[in-house]
Amino acid sequence: MGLVQVIALGGVGEIGKNCSVVLENDDIVVIDCGLSFPNEEMLGIDIVVPDFTYLVQNKAKIRGVFLTHAHEDHVGGLPYLLNQIDVPIYCTEFTQALIKSKLEEKLPQKKLDIRIFKPGDKIKAGSMEVEPVRVTHSIPENCSMAVRTSHGIIFFTGDFKFDFTPVDGKLANITRLGEMGQEGVLMLLSDSTNVERPGWGPSERVVTQGLKKVFNEAQGRVLLTTFASNIHRMQQVYEVAAELGRKVAVVGRRMEQNLDTCERMGYVKIPKGVRIRLDEMKMYPDNQIAILTTGSQGEPMSALVQMSKGEYGRLQIKQGDTLIYSARPIPGNEGAIWRTINRLFNQGCKVVYESPTPIHVSGHAYQEELKMMINLTRPFYIAPVHGEPRHQYLYNKIAVEMGYPEHRTFTMKDGIPLCLDETSCFAGEAVPCGRVLVDNSGSMAGVPDEVLRDRFNVANDGIVVITVPVDTTAGEMAGDPVMQARAFAGPDGILDAAYDVLFDALSALSKDELKDTARVKHDAGDVVKRFIQKRTGLRPLVLPIVVEV
Ligand SMILES: [Zn+2]
Numbered sequence: 001m002g003l004v005q006v007i008a009l010g011g012v013g014e015i016g017k018n019c020s021v022v023l024e025n026d027d028i029v030v031i032d033c034g035l036s037f038p039n040e041e042m043l044g045i046d047i048v049v050p051d052f053t054y055l056v057q058n059k060a061k062i063r064g065v066f067l068t069h070a071h072e073d074h075v076g077g078l079p080y081l082l083n084q085i086d087v088p089i090y091c092t093e094f095t096q097a098l099i100k101s102k103l104e105e106k107l108p109q110k111k112l113d114i115r116i117f118k119p120g121d122k123i124k125a126g127s128m129e130v131e132p133v134r135v136t137h138s139i140p141e142n143c144s145m146a147v148r149t150s151h152g153i154i155f156f157t158g159d160f161k162f163d164f165t166p167v168d169g170k171l172a173n174i175t176r177l178g179e180m181g182q183e184g185v186l187m188l189l190s191d192s193t194n195v196e197r198p199g200w201g202p203s204e205r206v207v208t209q210g211l212k213k214v215f216n217e218a219q220g221r222v223l224l225t226t227f228a229s230n231i232h233r234m235q236q237v238y239e240v241a242a243e244l245g246r247k248v249a250v251v252g253r254r255m256e257q258n259l260d261t262c263e264r265m266g267y268v269k270i271p272k273g274v275r276i277r278l279d280e281m282k283m284y285p286d287n288q289i290a291i292l293t294t295g296s297q298g299e300p301m302s303a304l305v306q307m308s309k310g311e312y313g314r315l316q317i318k319q320g321d322t323l324i325y326s327a328r329p330i331p332g333n334e335g336a337i338w339r340t341i342n343r344l345f346n347q348g349c350k351v352v353y354e355s356p357t358p359i360h361v362s363g364h365a366y367q368e369e370l371k372m373m374i375n376l377t378r379p380f381y382i383a384p385v386h387g388e389p390r391h392q393y394l395y396n397k398i399a400v401e402m403g404y405p406e407h408r409t410f411t412m413k414d415g416i417p418l419c420l421d422e423t424s425c426f427a428g429e430a431v432p433c434g435r436v437l438v439d440n441s442g443s444m445a446g447v448p449d450e451v452l453r454d455r456f457n458v459a460n461d462g463i464v465v466i467t468v469p470v471d472t473t474a475g476e477m478a479g480d481p482v483m484q485a486r487a488f489a490g491p492d493g494i495l496d497a498a499y500d501v502l503f504d505a506l507s508a509l510s511k512d513e514l515k516d517t518a519r520v521k522h523d524a525g526d527v528v529k530r531f532i533q534k535r536t537g538l539r540p541l542v543l544p545i546v547v548e549v
């Protein structure tokens, strides 16, 4: 029997851009293909996707990309992978419904090969077999993935919690998880996002009570913002609104699209007469109106953010409105979210973002649920995923407390394979791996790191442009250099001093050196950059231009 390798191309040591690989012989199974969001230093970047070089290099071996569920951190990287290679995508009907229109938008020419599975199906993937198992999360049709290899099952929990009263009534298939444990799980790759939270997470059901309370207390309209994919939350809003005599309108293109799709497929059941169009709101008094809106992450173009600025043509915030913030900020978005909330308060809208009766619950397992998953699947090796290093550390600590010897727990790193043979598990040689920064320019290619560094420097310390006129035939200066600065604010006289240093440096160049424009450009930029940095600690972008006369 050969080696089985498990490789994360993203999603370990971080939360986001989940993408893992199981390799056995000449067969590769890919689990998920997600994106993550930029941090505050990634100026002008809209999303981050994994570097897919490894998959491109091994494309002939890929038997399929298997999607656990339709959240962006698990599916958002697909357009960027499919732009480079053709591979079949396996997912549930629901996941397909949510991803298909986005894929078609981004890759209009592409012939998509999407194959639908149901939980419990056994899908052949070369020498391996993949079996999705239903588990609960915050989105319908969410699955763990059992990858059967010749050494045993590699079990990806995907995102999960154990919710015994899920909104759609579809329970986790705990029996099957137990059977997997009996059959022999070689390695468990478990969600570890909420490992810091002790106990057992609350059921999605409790949110209904929280929503009812806010709906009851609100004098005017009730607005609720959540992720456009949070179908269950929207279902709850419809139910509560129907019970308490409110009509529900929806703003935000993606939310409307998702609702239409889910209603058509039966994933959302809207009580008769409750959903109204935005223009029908005027037929009802404010205390009979509820509005679902996108913008829970403070996205600049979202309906909610534009409303908070009074710039949304279709709907204005008014005194007496109540907004329920029914989501969790994705790290990095907090600033934008608080600014939006504050602007809403300024407009007379009360924002409920925390409440003793929860208005949002997490879709991820707490400590006791994580232990239960370990207990059911009884893996030989353990490797937490979907977590930052502190989550991985804590998860492994819990596993050790449960009796696992330390050498059977692993802290994975992106791009470093875990190799499994008959008797051991060890780290293999690194494969190409990293991140690709993408902006909304429409280009599928990444923004290079140098561009990002320049953006960062310009944004912080401005730009200094140096123009040097040179007679390259004679090898002499053809006039005085010119130095201009924008968005630069240093101490008085610093630019004059930098100019003198530049002038001296250029004067010191020999005839031959002056004939070499690349040399002149380099020296001019370098001397000014160093001088300003040394004197002030500032790092403006210094742009030297040599004009040949
Ligand atoms: Zn998820």
Ligand SMILES: [Zn+2]
Binding pocket: 071, 073, 074, 159, 386
């Ligand atoms: Zn996730």
